[in-house]
Amino acid sequence: MSNRNSHQNKQAARDRMRAERERQAKKDRARRQLVVGGAVVAILAIAGGIGYAVTQMNGGGNAGKEWTAAAEKKALVKPAHTTGPQGTTVIIGDQKAKNTLHVYEDMRCPYCAQFEQLTGTTVAKDIKNGTFKAQYTMGTFLDAKTGAGSKNALSALGAALNVSPDAFLEYKSALYSAKNHPKETDDAFAGDQKLIEIAQQVKALKGNKTFEKAVTNGTYDRWALAMSKSFNDTKDVSSTPTLKLNGKILKTDQEGVPLTPDQFTPLVQQNLKK
Structure with a gap:
């Protein structure tokens, strides 16, 4: 019993560790997507601001x-x-x-x-x-x-x-x-x-x-x-x-x-x- 229980316990522990790694991996992917997405938004905002400034400097606006x-x-x-x-x-x-x-x-x-x-x-x-x-x-x-x-x-x-x-x-x-x-x-x-x-x-x-x-x-x-x-x-x-x-x-x-x-x-x- 004890040997069988020990094998089952080890397998269960490995399953929990694998599940935890998968959950962590999902979190990491989500975090990277947020960072990249935020950077893209920031770049677009900066580019838009620069574009607006350049437009104004060049007689922009109608x-x-x-x-x-x-x-x-x-x-x-x-x-x-x-x-x-x-x-x-x-x-x-x-x-x-x-x-x-x-x-x-x-x-x-x-x-x-x-x-x-x-x-x-x-x-x-x-x-x-x-x-x-x-x-x-x-x-x-x-x-x-x-x-x-x-x-x-x-x-x-x-x-x-x-x-x-x-x-x-x-x-x-x-x-x-x-x-x-x-x-x-x-x-x-x-x-x-x-x-x-x-x-x-x-x-x-x-x-x-x-x-x-x-x-x-x-x-x-x-x-x-x-x-x-x-x-x-x-x-x-x-x-x-x-x-x-x-x-x-x-x-x-x-x-x-x-x-x-x-x-x-x-x-x-x-x-x-x-």
């Missing part, structure tokens, strides 16, 4: 293209207080003023925002006192990277200009202000509601339903494209902000640094027509 395509289908509506075949000549101030300051800007441009925050009040005062009249040509080249914020904000500026030249200047100042202007990589101005929200800071636009309807309907979208083309057709302007007084570019030795009032005013005085 927002800008879709905006342009939609705008091209609309009729050209020229804002009031403009001249020229397509309404792209915007001159504010005393039309009889001898001197003209030509300002070239892009609504997403951070350097334009700095200039407006530093020197915008000085420019507005000079317009008001007749030192010069100001002409504005707005570009949208920053949208070429990605987004539609420059074009959309320019369209909204058209709606403000249709209200009045003062509304145009005040709204532009509000958009460029430190509290409202987004980072260059942030396409916040592509949202109509954001533009309408900022407009509430301008007396003439606050609660102005005609203005708001023009923004949401994209009334001046086609005009914004025409203005952008006018900017692109200007051969001697390659960056923003660029300022010309009577055709001469105002600049200091500090390339890429927006003019402060202390720099701007002497340059203006030196180049005024007497």
Whole structure:
């Protein structure tokens, strides 16, 4: 009995060990599959992230293209207080003023925002006192990277200009202000509601339903494209902000640094027509 029982016990032990090895092998296979599967998911996620980043760097996303395509289908509506075949000549101030300051800007441009925050009040005062009249040509080249914020904000500026030249200047100042202007990589101005929200800071636009309807309907979208083309057709302007007084570019030795009032005013005085 004892010998027989001993053989049976050994066989039973071997069976238990074999079963345990098989169970462990199954666990190991399952664990390896999870690890490999997780790695594949991680690689795909990383690849997808890289692909998204590369797409964005290369002007990815269809927002800008879709905006342009939609705008091209609309009729050209020229804002009031403009001249020229397509309404792209915007001159504010005393039309009889001898001197003209030509300002070239892009609504997403951070350097334009700095200039407006530093020197915008000085420019507005000079317009008001007749030192010069100001002409504005707005570009949208920053949208070429990605987004539609420059074009959309320019369209909204058209709606403000249709209200009045003062509304145009005040709204532009509000958009460029430190509290409202987004980072260059942030396409916040592509949202109509954001533009309408900022407009509430301008007396003439606050609660102005005609203005708001023009923004949401994209009334001046086609005009914004025409203005952008006018900017692109200007051969001697390659960056923003660029300022010309009577055709001469105002600049200091500090390339890429927006003019402060202390720099701007002497340059203006030196180049005024007497």
